[in-house]
Amino acid sequence: MSDYALEARGLTKTFGGFHAVKDVNLKVRRGSIHALIGPNGAGKTTCFNLLTKTLTPTAGQVLLDGQDITKLRSAQVAKLGLVRSFQISATFPHLTCLENVRVALQSNNGTAFQFWRSLKAVEPLNQRARELLAQVGLAGREETPATELSYGKKRALEIATTLALDPKVMLLDEPTAGMGHEDVEPITDLIRKVSAGRTILIVEHNLSVVSSLCERITVLQHGEVLTEGTYAEVSTDPEVITAYMGGVDD
């Protein structure tokens, strides 16, 4: 078995001749939390889209557990255990928390659209959904419509729906974006908790979240890897500091 749960080799994406991502090599060690950071427009989202096969690379390979998944579609890689965190907008606002997680569980076992299934048939799914909600700190909120949750709790619900797919590798796209100060620490703790037995790749602008969660950090700039290392290493790297200072003015 490969030491790396997720790997990109020479990953490249051009849009009309413009290199959004260029020759990116990335190795995410199994069981680690790894961050992808960089100034605005560095190519982080494009990289995520390439890794989850939402976008097709112009060149390069993506490997999951050493298996080449470059030619697979996003639904196929999700089945293999590589799952991107759902966007808040992808949770159903008027469904309850329990229903949202149940729909995710149903999508995982292929019964998502069997709304006519009897209540008895969905009870095991309800039980699992309650467990997942408890795991993310939403016990007691089962019947609350998603739309009534605070921003931080919506993110927790999003993580529960992601966990419903039983991912081996989770890709979290800016989990603390737009969050008030009071929500950042609980979500950081939650990510640490759900990382047990999993591999996580995270794009995050909040560097104190990155420093407290991540063992390895890859810094992108202009679509290319600028450097990789521990937080202590990259945060003191003069090239990284310059890239971020430049990013402010971009």
Ligand SMILES: Nc1ncnc2c1ncn2[C@@H]1O[C@H](COP(=O)(O)OP(=O)(O)OP(=O)(O)O)[C@@H](O)[C@H]1O
């Ligand atoms: N579909 C597209 N067509 C053309 N250019 C694109 C497309 N998607 C992204 N780009 C460009 O590719 C570059 C990288 O964008 P990307 O969104 O991946 O960066 P990012 O690091 O995620 O930025 P941010 O931190 O601002 O979200 C940018 O210059 C962007 O304008």
